[in-house]
Each structure stands twice: as C-alpha cells, then as structure tokens.
Amino acid sequence: MVDVKGRWAFVTGAARGIGYRAALFMAERGCNLIVHGRTPEHCEKIVADAKALGVQAYAVGAEFSDIAQVEKMLADIDALGVTVDIVLNNAGIQVAYRTEYLDTPAKDYEDSFKINTIAPMMITYHFLAKMGKTGFGRIVNTTSGIRLEPEQAGYSASKAALDKVTMDLASKYNGTDICINITDPGWCRTDLGGPHAPNDPDSALPGVVVGAFIDDKKSGRNFAAGNFYGMTLEEAVRKAESDIPVYTGSIGL
Template sequence: MVNVQGRWALITGASRGVGYQTAIFMAKQGCNLILHSRSLEHTKKVEEEVKALGVQAYSLGAELGNHEEVVRMLDEIEAKETQVDIVFNNAAVQIAYRTDYWATPVEDFEASFRINFISIATICNRLIPKMIERGFGRVINTTSGIINEPEQAGYAASKAALDKFTKDLASRLEGTDVIISLTDPGWCRTDLGGPHAHHAVESVIPGIAVGAFVDDKKSGRFLGAQQFTGMTLEEAVAKAETLEATRYVI
C-alpha cells in the first residue's frame, strides 16, 4: 500500500461534498493538499481543518468551465514548484433535469463537457507526463453510474467521455508506477445529489480515495466507492487490487 505521507495531492471541488470528505481523509493520512474550488473563500474552512491535522495545504480558485482559468491554476501550481503526486478530479456539475429531453439545449452539453471532461483532460495532460518522468503518480477521475436517463443527457455524456479518456490513457501507463483509475461515489446526499439520495456522503470513505493507495501498477480500474464502505483503508486496498482493470474491446 502506498504511503502518501508528505506527498502532494490536488483535489478539485474540495470545499464541500465528496471533495471535502476526500480532503479530510487524505490529510489524516499525512498527505499535503492543493484545494481547488471556484472561489478561495469556499476553501477557507477546509484549508484550516486540514492544516490543523498537521499537513501543508494551500487553495486555488478556478472556474473549471473556463479553460484559461484551468491553465492559470496549473501555471500557479508549477510556479510554486509543487510536485503533484496524486490528483482527485472530483469537481463536476449536473446542469439540469430535462423532462422534455428532446428539447435539451446545446448549452447543457457545452457546459457539462467543459467542466466534467475538458478541464479534467487538461489537468491530466499537464500533470501525468511529469508523474511519468518522476516514476510515480496516482490519478482518480470521478465518474457517474447514471444510465438510461436522457433527462440528464449532458451530464451523462460528459461522464461517458471521461470514462473513455481514462481507459485509453490507462493503456499507455502499463508498466509504470503511474496509475489512473475511475471512481463513482454513488448517489450521495450532497448539493449535487440532493437530499433524497441513497447514501450519506460520509459513506464514500475510504473507497473514493482507494485509487491513491493501490500499489500494483494496474491502471484502468473502476473503483466504486460504495463497495468499500465500512472497510479499513488496508482492507479497501487489498480488495481493490483483486479487481481486474478492464479494457475496451473493438
């Protein structure tokens, strides 16, 4: 199992919900954190909390739907000379629930893809090559289990694009100690999931983060958080490493 103590992790959407849970959990493991949100004011509380746990942390604000802001955030990380070893691409947006899905506006797709896919591709393309050069890295991309719901077509399609992108990148990481994984928190009671969701947000721990700790050089796994609920981190890692990394078959 990977020891993350003293390493640096970037967490997008760290101010609330699943991102907040991930930040607190990783800080408890001794991992230093770069905390992203749309506004620095949003991460003030979580930054104070993780620092109180004894790790280093700083916050960055960026609107992920704006490509220039994403690039500026990555430039700032580079300017600080932070060696990013772990990335949790958690932030996402669910635009709307369109009962008349035949009339889904193109803006739903454009906003969903900018935030839920293009920003993540930009982050991966910037940071993964440096991980390969250094010989270590972990990237965990948050997907969704939503299926057969054209009412959420923009969101679902953007997550499907993320799945494909992640799996394709995984095929190029074979034999390296850079591991890319997919995770799904499940339907949780968050601002995005709403109050009627099946799971408490705390149930994502430790599964939402287990991809940072696997240590067998196998990329492309799907690590659904709910299948690890109630386990210790050690138990979760052991289970994760038994799961096969599936490939697309053409």
Template sequence: MFNVKGRWALITGASRGVGYQTAIFMAKQGCNLILHSRKLEHTKEVEQAVRKLGVEAYSVEAELANYEEVAAMLNEIEAKEFPVDILFNNAAVQIAYRKDYWETPVEDFEKSFQINFISIAMICNRLIPKMIERGYGRVINTTSGIKNEPEQAGYAASKAALDKFTKDLASRLEGTNVMLNLTDPGWCRTDLGGQHAPNAVESVIPGIAVGAFADDKKSGRFLHAQAFTGMSLEEAVAKAESMEANPYII
C-alpha cells in the first residue's frame, strides 16, 4: 500500500459532498491538498478543516465549463511548484431531470460534456504526462452507475464518455507507475444525488479514495465505493489490488 504522506493531491469539487469526504480522508492520511471549487469562498470550510489535521492545503477556483478558467487554474497550480501526484476528478453536474426526455435540449448535453468530461480530459492531459516524467501518479476519475434513465441523458452520456476516455488512456500507462482508475460513489445523499438516495455520503469512505493507495501499477479498474464500505484502508487496498485490471472485460 502506497504511503501518501507529504504528497500533493488535487481534488475537484472539494467543497461539499463526496469531494469534501475525500479531502478529509486524504488529510487524515497525511496528504497535502489542492482544493478546487467554482469560487474560493466555497472551500474555506474544508481548507480550515484539513489544516487542523496537520497537512498543507490551498484552494483554487475555476468554472469547469469555462476552458480558459480551467487552463488558468492549472497554470496557477504549476506555478506553486508543488507537483500533483494524486488527482481526484470528482466535480460533476446533473443538469436536469427531463420527464419528457424526447424534448431534452441540446444545452443539457453541451454543459454536461463541458463539465463532466471535457474539463476532466483537459486536466488529465495536462497533469498525467508530468506524473509519468516523475515516475509516480494516481488518478481517480469519478463516474456513475446510472443506466436506463433517458430522463438524465446529458449526465449519463457525459459519464459514458469519461468512462471510454479513462479506459482507453489506461491502456497506455503500463510500466509507468502512474495508475488511472474509475470510481463510482454510488447513489448518495448529496446536493447532486438528492435526499432520497439510499446511501449516506460518508459511506464512500474508503472506497472513493482506494485508487490513490493501490500500488501494483495496474490501471483500468472500476472501483465501486460502496463495495468497500466499512473496510479498513488496508482491507480496501487488498481488495482493490485483487480485482481484474483489464478495462474491457466482456
């Protein structure tokens, strides 16, 4: 199991929900944090909380639908000269629930893809090559198990695109000590998931972060957070590393 103490992790969507839980958990393991949200004021609470746990942290802001802001955020992170060794692409939006899904507007797809897929591709393409150069990296892209819901077509399609991007890219990382995997928090009671979801947001720990600790240099896994609920981190890592890493099992 890899020791993340003293490493730097970027968490998008860190101000609440799954991102907040991830930040607190990683701080407890001694990981320094770069906390992203749309506005700096949104991450004040989580930044204070993780610093109390004894790690370094700072916040960055970017509207992920604005590619200039995404690029500026990445420029700012690089200027700090703290290398990003761990990346949690957590931020996402669910635009609307369209009961008349035949009338789903094009804008649903455009905004969903901008935030849930294209911004993540930009971040990965900027940071992963530098991880390869340094000989270490862990990237966890957050997907969704949503299916058979055309009412949420924009959200579902953007997550499917992210899945494809992640799996294909994972095939190029063998032997690099950079691991790229997918995680799914499950349907949780968050601002995105709503209050009728069956799972408490705390149930994502440790599964949502287990990909940062696995150390067998294998990419392409699908790590469903709810499959690790209640486990110790050591147990979760052992289970994750026992799972098949082939991203295209039929």
C-alpha cells in the first residue's frame, strides 16, 4: 500500500461533500493538500482542518465551465513548486432533472461536458505529463453509476464520456507506477445528490480514495465505493488489488 505521508494531493470539489471528506481522509494520513473550490475562499474550512492535522494545505479556485480559469488554476498550482503525486478529480455538476426529457436543451450537454468531462481531463493531462517525468502518480476520476435516466441526459452522457477517455488513457499506463482509475461514490446525500439520496456521503469512504493507495501498477478499474463500504483502508486496498478487474474495452464499465 502506498504511504502518502509527505506527498501532495490535488483534490477538486474539496469545499464540501465527498470532495471535502476525501481531502480530509488524505490529510489524516499525512498527505499535503492542494484543494479546489469555485473560489479559494470556499475552501477555508478544509484548509484549516487539514493544517490542524499538521499537513500543508493550499487552496485554488476555478469555475470549471470556464477553461481559461482551469488553465490559470493549473498555472497557480505549478507556481507553488511542489510535486503533485495524487489527483482526485471529484468536482462535478448535475445541471437539471428534466421530467419532460424530450425538451432537454443543448445547454444541458454543453455545461455538463465542460465541467464533468473537459475540465477533469485537462487536469488529468496536465499532471500526467509531470508524473511521466517522476515515474509515479495516482489519478482517480469520479464517475457515476447512473443508468436508464434520460431525465439526466447531460449529466449521464458527460460522465460516460469521462469513463471512456479515462479508461482508454489508462491502457497506456497499465503496468507502470502511474495508476489511472475511476471511482463511483454512489448516490449520496450531497448538494449534487440531493436530500433524498439513499446513501450517507461518509459511505463513499474509503472507496473514493482507494485508487490513491493501490500499489500494484494496474490502471483502468472502477473502484465503486459500494464495494468497499465498512472496510478499513487496508482491507479496501487488498480488495481493490485482488478483486476489481481492469477494463479491457470488451465489457461495459
């Protein structure tokens, strides 16, 4: 299992919900943090909570619908002069629930793809180039298990696209110490999932972060949080490494 103490993790959507929990989980294990919110001020709590645990923490801001802001955010991170070993791409948006789904506007797709697909992939590419030079890295992109709901077409399509490009990219790194995988936190009671979701957001741990701790040089897996519910981190890592298959392109995600 990877020891993250003293390493640096970049966590998007860390101001609240599952992203906040994932960032705090990493800090509790000694991992330094760069946390993202729409503005740095939105991350004041997670920065304070992380520093109270004795790790370093910085906040950056970007609205992911604006790629220029994403690019500036990445430049701001580079300017910190630290080596980012772990990326947890948690930030996302569910733009609308369209009961009249045949009236779904094009904007649902445009906004969803900018925030849920394009921004996390620009982040992925940026840090992969750096990880290629150090020979180590962990990237976990957040997907969704949503199926058969045309009422949420923009959201589900953008997550399916993220799955596809992440898994295809992962095939290029399988067998190296740069591991790229996806995670599905499940339907949780967060600002995105809504108050009627069946799962407590705490149930997403340790599943949403297990991809940061695996040490078997395998990429292209879906670490669905429900498969790890109630486990210790050590148990979750063993299960992730032994039981979760690598995507080959011949089966559904």
